[in-house]
Amino acid sequence: MVRIGYTMMTEQRDPCGLVDDLVLAERAGFDFSVISDHYFPWLASQGHSPNAWAVLGAAAQATRRIPLMTYVTCPTMRYHPAVVAQQAATVQLLSEGRFRLGLGSGENLNEHVIGCGWPVAAVRQEMLAEAAGIIRELFGGGVISRRGKHFQVESARLWDLPDPPPPIGIAVSGPRSCALAGRLADYVIAVEPKQSLVEGFTRNGGDGRSAVGQLPLCFDHDRDAALARAHEQFRWFAGGWKVNADLPSPDAFAAASAFVRPEDVAKAIPCGDRVSEVAEGVGKFIAAGFTEVALVQVGGDSQSAFIDWARDRLLPALREL
Template sequence: MVRCGYFLSCEEFGPRELVRQAKMAEQAGFEALWISDHYHPWNDAQGNSPFVWSVIGALSEATSLPVTTAVTCPTVRIHPAIIAQAAATAAVQHEGRFVLGVGSGEALNEHIFGDAWPPAGIRLEMLEEAVAVIRALHSGEEITHHGRHYTVENARVYTVPDRPVPIYVSGFGPKAAGLAGRIGDGFVCTSPDADLVRMFREAGGAGKPTQGGFKVCHAPTAEEGLATAHQLWPNAMLPGELAQVLPTPRHFEQASELVGKDLMSGTLPCGPDPQSYLDTLRGYLDAGFDEVYVNQIGPDQERFFRFWEREIRPAIPQLAHV
């Protein structure tokens, strides 16, 4: 049976609210947590972006649920040697229930020091080297590394967990899915794309966990849910590589002016009908995902968790037999 988790959105909520949501998610029967890692939100309407590692530490005292970053970019904004230390500490805090999800990042978060934003192929190359650096440091040994993109000299992470931190790699295209299969301990994606799951498995990911995630907007009516989703997340409909290359929330707001509410209709579950939520979950199961993470858009979190506990969670076991 699929494991269902809750996706904590650092773009919409501050640190204390994220911890509160994690507690509610556990009480509602969610089995794990995703948490996003951004420097900026996608637009000003979302309005938040706390430092994720502080929140992850707080989560270790607030909940017993496993936590995965979805996802951290360990290549430009933060050096992989620092991410190695942060992830090792998080794994100790969570007593081994922490997964470092990594990806090649977006200019929105990574350009803030004025570094050139590399093309996709170079970003994937940087990601592969960064993962190798992180894994080496998680050995607890002193490491010196002189690579194409990163230098590490006489570095040792002293606080390490008993077992290496699992590193899952995100992929939204064939090259990234292939890299995830080759270097990752698991796969992360936000699309129910069976082809990407197949590419991941064929590239070396056979038998490794696959995590997928999607957004919803539970509300009294479908129209209210769609209106909230369109107000806060029109950027989700931007095509191609825009999400990777636009540099500021202002640019995302400008591009999102082209996204009418009608374009979002039918693209995510909205409103009170349980079937649309179950159908979306089923799509991820059919695509081959083992774990699925759900994010409720907007402030009405309590209503969503009640809805999930009463209407969705009891029906999930039947999905595997449909």
């Protein structure tokens, strides 16, 4: 049976609201949760972007059952991998073993703030592989020093080390990242229901491991209101990840998505209150081989209504898939 998750989307909610919503999601019966890790929202209309790791610390203490996960953290520029290892170990301890560390190669939108430029995709993948190795080594205990191609580590050690350490997942979008994830990851992450991504992960060493997808939706009993909100806040998705990884600001995303129509959004994001449309979207991930799907409710102020609907109607239907 597929596991259904809840997304704390930092781009559309203040930190206290994110934690409050997660408490409701846990009570409603979601199987796990994920959180985005951004410095900027995709679009100014979303209006938020608190620090994900501070939110995770609060969330770990406010909940008791629901698993936590970054979806995803970039451990190469804004954060040094040694710092990510310490953050992840701390959240694993605070949550008493409920945390998974999802990693990705990042977006210019969030990483440009440190002023070091934005590498090409091949270099970003190299950096991610090296960073994941550092994190894994630190999770193993002991003191490490390393002079790598992209990172230096000098006498680093995690003094508060969880047992077991957090599982590491890697986000994929094509053959190169699938090969990387198959070699280095405990599970794979993707936002598109493509069978080729799961197969690429499996073929490169990920056989039998979990695959975590994510599906945006916009619940509202008024479908027109849902569609308008999805278009206002989520039309940025239309550029695809090769474009989205390189755009530097919310203004750039607004310009790039200026000609995305509400009907274009409706084709990609279930809008309204029809359970069957969400089930169809989740079903595409299941058919592609995903074992877990995190749902993203579009609209920060609509979370409690969505969670109530999910508890009463959506989750029971999805359990039957």
